[in-house]
Amino acid sequence: MARPTYGIVQAMLSLRLYSPSSYRLAAPALRRQTRGYATEPENTTGEMQSSTELPSTDPLPTDPPSAAPPAEAPPSEIPRVVKAAPQIDFAKFTAQPARIIPASPSYFSGSPRFIDNVLMLESLQAKYASLPIVGAGEAPRMAWFKLAQFRDFVGEPVPMKKYKSLLKILQRLNRIQPEMVPQEVRSHLGKFLRPGNPYAQQNVPRTVDENGRARAKGKRKESTAVVQLVEGEGEIMVNGKSLVEMFQRVHDRESALWALRSTQRMDKYNAWITVKGGGVTGQAEAITLAIARALLVHEPALKPALRKAGVITVDARRVERKKPGHVKARKMPTWVKR
Amino acid sequence: MGKINLTALRVRQTAINQFASGKISQLPQWVQVVGEIPPSETLIRTPAPQHELVRQRLKTLPGSSKPQVVFEVQEKTRKAKKASRLFKPVGLKYEEDQIRQEFFRDHPWELARPRVILESTGKDFENYDWSRLQQPGKRLDGESVVQRQLWLLNNVPDISKTAAYDIARQEFYKLRLKEDIERRVAAEEAEATGAQFGLSYLDIGMNLENQQYEKWKAWAKTEAQVFDQRNAALSGAPEMGETEAEPDAFGTEADLLAPAQAKA
Amino acid sequence: MIVRKFGLRQSRQLLALSRQTPISRRFLSTEFETPVAAAATEVQTPPKETIVPSENPLNEVMRASSQPQEQWSEGRIWGMSESRRRKFNRTGSVVEEIYNPETVLDNPPRPSDITLELLLASGTHLGHSTSRWNPQNSRYIFGIREGVHIISLDVTAAYLRRAAKVVEEVAARGGIILFAGTRKDQKRSVVRAAQLARGYHIFERWIPGALTNGEQILGHCETMVVNAQDQPLPEFKRDLADRPSVKPDLVVCLNPLENVVMLHECGLNNVPTIGIIDTDADPTRVTYPIPANDDSIRATNLIAGILGRAGEAGQVRRLKAAQQGKTTYKPITAEQLRLDPFTGMLPGAEEKKRV
Numbered sequence: 001m002a003r004p005t006y007g008i009v010q011a012m013l014s015l016r017l018y019s020p021s022s023y024r025l026a027a028p029a030l031r032r033q034t035r036g037y038a039t040e041p042e043n044t045t046g047e048m049q050s051s052t053e054l055p056s057t058d059p060l061p062t063d064p065p066s067a068a069p070p071a072e073a074p075p076s077e078i079p080r081v082v083k084a085a086p087q088i089d090f091a092k093f094t095a096q097p098a099r100i101i102p103a104s105p106s107y108f109s110g111s112p113r114f115i116d117n118v119l120m121l122e123s124l125q126a127k128y129a130s131l132p133i134v135g136a137g138e139a140p141r142m143a144w145f146k147l148a149q150f151r152d153f154v155g156e157p158v159p160m161k162k163y164k165s166l167l168k169i170l171q172r173l174n175r176i177q178p179e180m181v182p183q184e185v186r187s188h189l190g191k192f193l194r195p196g197n198p199y200a201q202q203n204v205p206r207t208v209d210e211n212g213r214a215r216a217k218g219k220r221k222e223s224t225a226v227v228q229l230v231e232g233e234g235e236i237m238v239n240g241k242s243l244v245e246m247f248q249r250v251h252d253r254e255s256a257l258w259a260l261r262s263t264q265r266m267d268k269y270n271a272w273i274t275v276k277g278g279g280v281t282g283q284a285e286a287i288t289l290a291i292a293r294a295l296l297v298h299e300p301a302l303k304p305a306l307r308k309a310g311v312i313t314v315d316a317r318r319v320e321r322k323k324p325g326h327v328k329a330r331k332m333p334t335w336v337k338r
Numbered sequence: 339m340g341k342i343n344l345t346a347l348r349v350r351q352t353a354i355n356q357f358a359s360g361k362i363s364q365l366p367q368w369v370q371v372v373g374e375i376p377p378s379e380t381l382i383r384t385p386a387p388q389h390e391l392v393r394q395r396l397k398t399l400p401g402s403s404k405p406q407v408v409f410e411v412q413e414k415t416r417k418a419k420k421a422s423r424l425f426k427p428v429g430l431k432y433e434e435d436q437i438r439q440e441f442f443r444d445h446p447w448e449l450a451r452p453r454v455i456l457e458s459t460g461k462d463f464e465n466y467d468w469s470r471l472q473q474p475g476k477r478l479d480g481e482s483v484v485q486r487q488l489w490l491l492n493n494v495p496d497i498s499k500t501a502a503y504d505i506a507r508q509e510f511y512k513l514r515l516k517e518d519i520e521r522r523v524a525a526e527e528a529e530a531t532g533a534q535f536g537l538s539y540l541d542i543g544m545n546l547e548n549q550q551y552e553k554w555k556a557w558a559k560t561e562a563q564v565f566d567q568r569n570a571a572l573s574g575a576p577e578m579g580e581t582e583a584e585p586d587a588f589g590t591e592a593d594l595l596a597p598a599q600a601k602a
Numbered sequence: 603m604i605v606r607k608f609g610l611r612q613s614r615q616l617l618a619l620s621r622q623t624p625i626s627r628r629f630l631s632t633e634f635e636t637p638v639a640a641a642a643t644e645v646q647t648p649p650k651e652t653i654v655p656s657e658n659p660l661n662e663v664m665r666a667s668s669q670p671q672e673q674w675s676e677g678r679i680w681g682m683s684e685s686r687r688r689k690f691n692r693t694g695s696v697v698e699e700i701y702n703p704e705t706v707l708d709n710p711p712r713p714s715d716i717t718l719e720l721l722l723a724s725g726t727h728l729g730h731s732t733s734r735w736n737p738q739n740s741r742y743i744f745g746i747r748e749g750v751h752i753i754s755l756d757v758t759a760a761y762l763r764r765a766a767k768v769v770e771e772v773a774a775r776g777g778i779i780l781f782a783g784t785r786k787d788q789k790r791s792v793v794r795a796a797q798l799a800r801g802y803h804i805f806e807r808w809i810p811g812a813l814t815n816g817e818q819i820l821g822h823c824e825t826m827v828v829n830a831q832d833q834p835l836p837e838f839k840r841d842l843a844d845r846p847s848v849k850p851d852l853v854v855c856l857n858p859l860e861n862v863v864m865l866h867e868c869g870l871n872n873v874p875t876i877g878i879i880d881t882d883a884d885p886t887r888v889t890y891p892i893p894a895n896d897d898s899i900r901a902t903n904l905i906a907g908i909l910g911r912a913g914e915a916g917q918v919r920r921l922k923a924a925q926q927g928k929t930t931y932k933p934i935t936a937e938q939l940r941l942d943p944f945t946g947m948l949p950g951a952e953e954k955k956r957v
Binding site: 093 | 675676677680684776778780782793796797801802803804805806809812819820822823824825826827828829830831833834835838842845848850926927929931933934935936939
């Protein structure tokens with residue numbers, strides 16, 4: 001059963017094991033590694049093993065001598081008598097680096113911080129699933145991060161869909177009966193809130209200023225209109241011109257003043273309007289919206305009438321962009337057979 | 339390497355070669371592990387396990403007084419196996435499959451009963467003793483009969499398949515009847531102490547049917563009335579007989595057209 | 603016929619009741635045509651004097667619930683219902699040996715607990731339809747039943763034990779083990795296995811290039827230097843800049859069919875892999891195949907749990923050795939950390955020292 005030890009020792013030193021102090025220290029550790037199954041009781045007797053106990057792994061045949069580590073010792077130096085291992089300096093040992101490992105268990109997913117957050121919230125949700133909840137409308141209103149803010153927060157390009165799934169968990173946690181929310185949940189939810197409290201400030205209702213002017217803005221297509229509305233005799237100035245000079249088409253004039261006309265206030269207000277951007281129709285309808293809003297400042301009771309007239313509804317449509325491969329936004333080039 | 343990609347199987351050799359050629363500065367920690375626990379021979383094909391139908395019987399052989407356990411193997415057709423079929427898996431054959439098929443062919447409604455097929459440890463069979471039909475922790479179902487019949491075939495000397503089937507079946511019927519009586523008594527007891535089970539499914543179904551029938555009766559009555567009225571109205575104008583079946587709207591139109599037709 | 607001996611059968615139970623019941627009188631007549639509703643009201647409104655206080659715990663509960671107190675907060679009501687639930691859950695019969703699908707996640711079996719019965723009960727033996735088989739798997743297939751290939755359970759057990767041993771040994775040598783299961787319901791088992799084995803998990807899509815193009819895809823993900831006892835050493839943080847991304851030492855894949863790209867990258871990076879190979883999968887894609895059913899979540903949960911437990915055993919061994927001041931692997935030294943990871947030279951130094 002006597003085996004030549006040289007090859008085994010070389011193989012062992014070159015690939016399997018490294019002991020910072022000496023070979024003597026390595027022997028028990030080596031013995032531990034060559035155990036069988038995970039369930040076998042660990043044999044921690046510190047006796048030196050004979051060479052026959054070494055596993056019959058094939059030694060590395062192609063070890064170039066240059067690549068062998070410097071710890072390689074000639075076989076004659078293998079001690080026959082086992083001495084006690086030297087004392088280990090633990091302060092030094094714990095200060096020594098051993099491995100470079102990823103900081104998060106979800107390192108390989110490419111977005112570890114996001115995944116860690118999701119897992120943490122899911123574990124919270126599972127832990128406090130039995131707590132009573134309130135309806136979705138009764139839960140306190142929370143200003144969660146917007147997507148861009150969340151991306152800054154985690155520092156990873158999180159897609160919208162995944163962030164929505166995280167928001168769902170946040171909203172479920174937020175629905176826990178308010179006086180019963182555990183401190184843990186509260187602190188974790190607090191991490192996903194926008195700085196400041198956007199829902200705390202109340203909207204101040206606009207009022208007429210000291211000169212009796214009501215100022216309002218309106219937008220349509222690319223145009224923006226600013227209207228200053230005062231009580232008067234029905235004079236309208238648009239960018240320093242009269243309405244007729246500004247809008248040649250009757251339809252545009254009608255639509256610009258539709259808010260006043262539909263409520264029969266044509267001769268009760270003067271308007272001083274600046275409008276810029278866009279084309280004629282856009283400007284006219286931007287003015288419509290601005291006048292309607294300014295009129296609401298003077299007479300808030302007109303809101304149902306104006307709503308019915310359709311002048312305080314914002315038209316958010318914009319020109320759709322042209323796409324490559326298309327003639328316009330959606331039009332495809334004509335198909336030619338040959 | 340042809341079509342087969344052996345990269346995954348040769349990770350260790352690749353690592354050693356890369357280390358020898360200096361591509362990597364040190365061997366990964368797993369190289370020794372893979373050396374000690376080598377991957378199996380994935381690509382070597384082994385002949386597929388052959389399955390034959392084996393029947394266990396207790397028989398008194400001629401010349402001996404005591405019955406003996408006999409294993410009967412179904413006679414195999416001695417056909418030379420094609421070389422390409424050598425490694426192809428063959429079907430599994432068990433005697434209880436035949437028994438099961440027969441039982442459920444005779445009792446198809448047994449399949450409609452709910453059954454628990456979930457096991458947590460897979461060791462439920464250790465608690466079963468098929469020398470009797472009822473088992474602790476198992477509901478009486480068709481599978482019980484199958485197992486009972488198999489036990490009889492394996493353990494009763496010189497029993498025929500039909501005899502075993504009859505015995506198992508009779509026991510099963512008896513127990514089912516007992517279960518049924520128990521259930522009825524339990525229901526009656528519960529009702530006597532104040533439980534209410536409401537209407538039975540049959541009653542609910544009959545009620546629904548009655549409702550629909552009543553609805554239809556109401557509808558049919560009005561239809562009949564309308565029909566009678568129309569008939570009465572048209573009885574004075576027999577030349578309009580061909581437009582009789584048409585709805586009212588067309589009827590008025592026809593009335594308008596009628597003078598024109600008369601003029602023409 | 604059944605009602606005939608009713609009084610006799612019921613008499614003991616009737617005596618046990620702590621209330622006066624007019625039932626027995628009702629049943630003295632042979633007619634059983636009493637309306638059910640009337641009987642029910644009769645029974646359910648016993649005379650108030652007959653209630654024996656504090657004999658039945660239900661009585662207290664009933665009385666408490668009949669007088670709702672307005673001033674109680676939601677929390678108090680919930681706490682009371684919880685305590686009541688806890689109290690009454692223990693009463694009555696005890697059901698033993700019930701199947702709880704969470705058990706395999708909370709407390710997965712160890713590699714020594716692998717039995718053929720367990721594998722059978724978990725459904726690992728079910729393969730795919732015979733028409734979908736990959737003939738390279740013929741050595742794992744036991745036979746055909748109902749047009750479905752049945753995987754040989756003894757082979758599964760042997761291969762599973764072998765894979766568990768590999769996981770344990772790699773964990774004991776400080777290797778980085780990645781558990782990957784990208785099917786919808788494999789998330790929890792993958793996370794749990796990684797947690798047990800102190801490994802890494804991926805349960806969403808594998809980003810192609812995470813190994814072959816690691817700088818781009820994993821470059822922003824944090825790494826750290828730890829000592830032998832897995833305590834982070836922040837003083838080496840600046841040495842980690844410009845290092846290549848970390849590569850796993852072992853990849854465990856629960857669904858190799860969907861993760862062909864990942865296994866290909868593992869092949870290119872020379873990383874050993876373990877995978878669950880169903881009868882329609884290609885066994886040469888992974889280093890250590892585990893022939894089993896990869897479509898049953900129960901089966902994959904079981905296998906992931908066993909491998910996680912094996913990894914846990916390996917980590918325990920490694921940390922035990924570290925407590926005695928030994929490392930079971932070759933640790934990276936402070937000098938190596940300071941070297942440039944690409945040229946292998948000291949920053950600024952001119953000596954051409956090869957590591």
